[in-house]
Amino acid sequence: MDEQNRNLILATVLSFLVIIGWMVLFPPEEPVAPETPVAEVTGPAAVPAATATGTGTAAAPAEVTAEAARISIDTESVSGSISTIGGRIDELFLKKYNVTLDPASGKVELLHPVGDANSYYALFGWAPGGSLSYEDVPGAETPWSIEGNDTLTETQPVTLVWQNGKGLTFRRTISIDDRYMFNVEQSVENGTGEAVRLAPYGTVARHGLPEGRSFFILHEGVVRMSDGELQEIEYKDMEDLDQIAREGGPADVIDVAEGGWIGFTDKYWMTTLIPNAGKSFTSVAKYVPGAGIFQTEARQPTLDVAPGATATATTQLFAGAKDWEAIKGYQAAGVDRFVDSIDWGWFFFFTKPIFMLLHWLNGLIGNMGWSIIALTLIIKALVLPLAYKSYVSMARMKELQPEMEKLKEKAGEDRQKLQQGMMELYKTNKVNPAAGCLPILIQIPIFFSLYKVIFVTLELRHAPWIAWIKDLSAPDPTSILNLFGLLPWGVPEADSIFAILSLGVLPILLGISMWLQQKLNPAPADPTQAAIFAWMPWVFMFMLGNFASGLVLYWIANNTITFTQQYFIMRSQGYKPDIWGNIRKTSDAKPKAANDAKPPKGKAKSK
Missing domain, CATH: 2.70.98.90 (Beta-galactosidase; Chain A, domain 5)
Structure with a gap:
């Protein structure tokens, strides 16, 4: 059960890593x-x-x-x-x-x-x-x-x-x-x-x-609404329409009965024809x-x-910017589902409310960078009841690692004996290795929705945060290659092969925050998996170095909050986490079972 759980988490993380790596290393060719x-x-x-x-x-x-x-x-x-x-x-x-x-x-x-x-x-x-x-x-x-x-x-x-x-x-x-x-x-x-x-x-x-550069997570091309049905057509797919028409097919002609619109959409801009509503x-x-x-x-x-x-x-x-307030106003005036012209993605049922919350926070705070951090705090607070069970399970699993190492030595190459010993160990210590699986699965669509919102939000374009971050939609402008501006030369251009080495302050903080968070989790029993997880923070640090600062800021905030939550939950269970890989009890009290999702009560006052 433990191995299946780890494999699931590993597959999820690696799939995301492959997608991001492909986008960074093999971006679509620039249009000519x-x-x-x-x-x-x-x-x-x-x-x-x-x-x-x-x-x-x-x-x-x-x-x-x-x-x-x-x-x-x-x-x-x-x-x-x-x-x-x-x-x-x-x-x-x-x-x-x-x-x-x-x-x-x-x-x-x-x-x-x-x-x-x-x-x-x-x-x-x-x-x-x-x-x-x-x-x-x-x-x-x-x-x-x-x-x-x-x-x-x-x-x-x-x-x-x-x-x-x-x-x-x-x-x-x-x-x-x-x-x-x-x-x-x-x-x-x-x-x-x-x-x-x-x-x-x-x-x-x-x-x-x-x-400009196109992105696999963002639709650019035709967008249209036809009697309540949204359709998106990529430019590369439009080039096939003429051949379809020549062969006697319908090309892309839709007879709209009551209302709709059609046009072209870019990341931030759109040009759309809207005939009379109801006609x-x-x-x-x-x-x-x-x-x-x-x-x-x-x-x-x-x-x-x-x-x-x-x-x-x-x-x-x-013909203009895909400004949320403007588009929402036109929809209220009768343009059918006009807010769907914004690319909300597959998880639109999460993306829309998350965007509205970020938009509201930005109006309240007046700074998109701090709004992203506030949004991350709110989301992490909402999923804390689910995450609690996962963190407790990880604490107990980490405590059992010395026993796991002994089982591995005794079992040798006998995988069946190792699995039986692990299950007996879990049963004796009342540990459910699958307890952390469901919370992680539920958080995956929320994570991708946040990623989507930050990527497509017009408000991030040219939005400053603090000091050197003048544009949250652009990569961190500082670089380790010139000691963050102390040396008298510039940094590689974004399309340079050396750009991936041009790490700024935010990507470095991202790598450190991922490393700290990882240190609180139990290491995989399999050496190959353990090695992959050990390198992952630094791989992500380089791969995400050229991403928008707003996205990197979100990941840093998410990792930092996750680390803090997990640290204190582990302490509440009677353990003192050690980022160097050890974990020890802080009291002689027996910790809660890993599948107990309720936070521990405070100690009673002495009479």
């Missing part, structure tokens, strides 16, 4: 931007006129886009511009977020015009139906005129107008709130002598893969081969517009 700009975006294929719901082919050459008049965007949260060619929302900066800690680094650019590498923009229009052709409706090359204001603010919408010369007048009114939500209202006035059919759409297009639409994710363009679309149903009538369709566009 196209060498030549792409000049054309292809919309969904045309469908029969009676059920037209697609967009046409389209895109303006880079030169035309650059020379076109632009509408300025200037709000509390964003700045940028809208091109009058195609009416693209294609230049957007996030005012509250710098690229780096250096104020001179500039603001984060979310959307980027056509013509350069990594173009990224939102495009709206109409797909023709009935007797109309793509020349009769506005598309990506349409030269819109500005009607009225030429600057978009929170209190001042802008309107674009275009006439097709055949009696149809199209208008597009764009407004924005004080955060990240655009409202795009498209209208068509039928001045012809006959009814027309056409369908509104919205598109978000991305040329090439986004810059049906077609949700499309596609990849344009050759051009290297990833595309998401929200196609609304075809409208019949009588002579002299006007038809209107509205789509919202979220």
Whole structure:
């Protein structure tokens, strides 16, 4: 039973070690931007006129886009511009977020015009139906005129107008709130002598893969909600969609009955199309081969517009930071399950409440580093009743180690005799070697949830803690290679092969805290397992050296609290722990059985 328990713990720890090691040593290749700009975006294929719901082919050459008049965007949260060619929302900066800690680094650019590498923009229009052709409706090359204001603010919408010369007048009114939500209202006035059919759409297009490193624990790519069902599609999987469509498959087209949204998500930013709540639409994710363009679309149903009538369709566009308060507010306003656009992971039932608690603590304390420590204290307090049984069991197991060594000497190579002797020893001393298994298993999803929260939380980005830690989302900037700044040379770059040797203060504290915690646990009977456990703190110290400081801080806090809890619980059982591997009684009183989960009562006062 003892060996099975150790094997389970060993398998869990080593699995986590392998995953982290693979991510650190073999990160995904950096995406390479196209060498030549792409000049054309292809919309969904045309469908029969009676059920037209697609967009046409389209895109303006880079030169035309650059020379076109632009509408300025200037709000509390964003700045940028809208091109009058195609009416693209294609230049957007996030005012509250710098690229780096250096104020001179500039603001984060979310959307980027056509013509350069990594173009990224939102495009709206109409797909023709009935007797109309793509020349009769506005598309990506349409030269819109500005009607009225030429600057978009929170209190001042802008309107674009275009006439097709055949009696149809199209208008597009764009407004924005004080955060990240655009409202795009498209209208068509039928001045012809006959009814027309056409369908509104919205598109978000991305040329090439986004810059930066991707992580296996974080989803980046398409994210969409379809009638309450969340779906995530990686960029590498999107590249297969065109082949599926060519073979007559459905590609990634979903008919949404009542409500949803679709767009692209990055670690901290997102661009999402949101048709009217409660209305049906077609949700499309596609990849344009050759051009290297990833595309998401929200196609609304075809409208019949009588002579002299006007038809209107509205789509919202979220383009900004995945700020919890903002996204939660939009969900409260009717965007179905919008908070699920944040990647909560498999253990979302733990991750969400843990995140909300961390968010609340940060608002109360005002420092994310101390909030992480406070969160760790709260979590450890909640699981203490479970951990208590585990720590007591470890104390008793550690006491029995001298007897275990004697059994090993007597049994020699006879494994069966050793197992029988161990079981008899446990029975005689009322020790349950499996007592610590369940608490550890329960804490595993909590551990991974905390890891996930700290990794994806926007509040950690550029958040300082103390002294040298200016950004909890970045690795510890100090390094043992220059004696923590005392020597006159810098440290290796993050992508250097020597970066793993560039240990800062926090990773070293992590290794020490793991070593101290390990010293309170009974050593495995198997020499190989014992050797692996002995090296594990120092292996983790090097492997986690380049992780975000917030993550390393959490591990240090967790190890320190665990060590403290375990130390005092062992003392309460009548033992004095010794980090050099020995354990001795502090009194002659007989300790509690290891499976007694209740903390000992205090001594009675003498009369």
